[in-house]
Amino acid sequence: MGSHPHDLPMPVTAAGREGLAALLGDPRRSVVALDFDGTLADIVPDPDQARAHPDAVPALAALAPRVGSVAVVTGRPAGVAVRLGGFAGVAGLEHLVVLGHYGAERWDAVSGSVHAPAEHPGVAAVRAELPGFLHSVGAWHGTWIEEKGRALAVHTRRAEDPAAAFAALRGPLAELAARHGLIVEPGRAVLELRPPGMDKGVALTEYLAETGAETVLYAGDDLGDLAAYAAVEKRRAEGLPGLLVCSGSEEVPELAARADLVLPGPAAVTAFLAALATAL
Secondary structure, eight states: OOOOOTTSOOOSSHHHHHHHHHHHHOGGGEEEEEOSBTTTBOOOSSGGGOOBOTTHHHHHHHHGGGSSEEEEEOSSOHHHHHHHHTOTTOTTOTTOEEEEGGGTEEEETTTTEEEOOOOOHHHHHHHHHHHHHHHHTTOOTTOEEEEOSSOEEEEOTTSSSHHHHHHHHHHHHHHHHHHTTOEEEEETTEEEEEOTTOOHHHHHHHHHHHHTOSEEEEEEOSGGGHHHHHHHHHHHHTTOOEEEEEEOSSSOHHHHHHOSEEESSHHHHHHHHHHHHHHO
16 A cells, blocks of 8 residues: 555555555546535534535645545535535635536536536426425424425424434335435435436446546445445446545444445544645
8 A cells, every 4th residue: 555644544444445545646537526414514403504614625625636626416406515615716626516416417616607407397396295295194293395406305303203204204205206206315314305317326427437537535424425335336346446435423324334434524524635635
């Protein structure tokens, strides 16, 4: 592996150590891809109040000029992630890309604009039906609907029993989604209804192909990040290096189990990114 900077935590897997070595050895051919909520921003009860960790933008601005590119891959609308992240107009982040709605939308720092296709008709239909639907299934007190533009999310984090509400709603919401050609993506106390064929794995794979990157670091914290993990694992099977980072280990053990490096939340992730920038 060669020399390893002391302040960088060491991945626990051989594949992860190879991925980190490749990134340090040839950073220009590397992409650093990051989920937003739970990875760069702490999870908060109201998603509109989420903000990137105070150290995130400085760390990314230090890192971005030293690697091929930095991409934020999120289920949120691209413009919302840019606003909550404070990513616009930052020196050093000139080549940041935000892949929003699981890659259906894209914001480039270079142009400062969002490119997005037309909305799936099922989303409009579900939007109209969802409030009455939740009422009809005796939706648990404290659940609420988040408007995500190209998707809708039902949150159970504020319910009296978040886990019970989540379990009770999962089946009925899957049926509602299927009726309108949508799928349900479960997350941390949230069930998201969105069009099929949009996932972080597809978004990441397409972006890596476009950039011609050899090495990828991907960091995430939730079930929606498993598709991106699978994309990195597939590349590794083809001999392309990758490093999988998990932010937080408690709520989503499936992700932590597959990660090369588990960091205890956004503060630790941003510290890692800053240390990486220093090492480069």
